Amino acid sequence: TGKGQKISVSMMDSSLPFLSLYGGIYGATGKNPEGGNELLSGKLPNYNVYQTKEGRWVALGALEDMFFKTFLRQTGLDKHLEELPAEEKNFSKWKEILTTYFSTKTFEDLNVLFENQDSCLTPVKTIEEVIKDPVFQESGMVIEKKHPDYGDYFQFGAPFSFSETPVTYRLDPP
CATH class of the missing domain: 3.30.1540.10 (formyl-coa transferase, domain 3)
Structure with a gap:
């Protein structure tokens, strides 16, 4: 079509579907689910x-x-x-x-x-084990970088990919 579009991915919005079960419990009963006292939370x-x-x-x-x-x-x-x-x-x-x-x-x-x-x-796993996990290393979810002033560090990658436009990381943290 020759027309692009903006993609907005909110971390907060993206995490809400993980609460679907508990939203359903609340919707059906009108009661807030209790952490550790629901079937899948303990x-x-x-x-x-x-x-x-x-x-x-x-x-x-x-x-x-x-x-x-x-x-x-x-x-x-x-x-x-x-x-x-x-x-x-x-x-x-x-x-x-x-x-x-x-x-x-x-x-x-x-x-x-x-x-x-x-x-x-x-x-x-501990965070150390997570960042060394071969699955995350291979998928590009753990990225090792070098900050010009502070040296080596890691950051987590983007959980999405585009077929024609690879994700790039241009700026180091302040």
């Missing part, structure tokens, strides 16, 4: 974060029974299979079982689970 034991022996954190996202059963078999916790956390009456028992399990394991102990996607367990 209420479910099989969809939660846990602290390891050395004080690091892991995220368990085994929402479906088949994935949670896989996780349990891989951890040796499958002796508890008769009572899966699908019912709210089992939530506190399972949180206690999982909290105890993870508190006895280090990140290194859990590496085999991190590597198996079906276990639905992932490390909560």
Whole structure:
């Protein structure tokens, strides 16, 4: 068409769709959802974060029974299979079982689970680990630069790309 257009990408606007579930809860009930007390924000034991022996954190996202059963078999916790956390009456028992399990394991102990996607367990990475992650390095989301006055630094890249116009970073931070 020969006519361009302005693209506006607001960080605040872009983050709002991540609240769709909680917007739906509010819309249906008129009540504000409570952090840590909704199914996907800490209420479910099989969809939660846990602290390891050395004080690091892991995220368990085994929402479906088949994935949670896989996780349990891989951890040796499958002796508890008769009572899966699908019912709210089992939530506190399972949180206690999982909290105890993870508190006895280090990140290194859990590496085999991190590597198996079906276990639905992932490390909560530090910023240092994030910026060194090969996926982010390869995708261009972590950019290493040199400031003329302050030396080497990194910045996060743009999460979007254009087929004909590569994203460029022209100015260093002040």
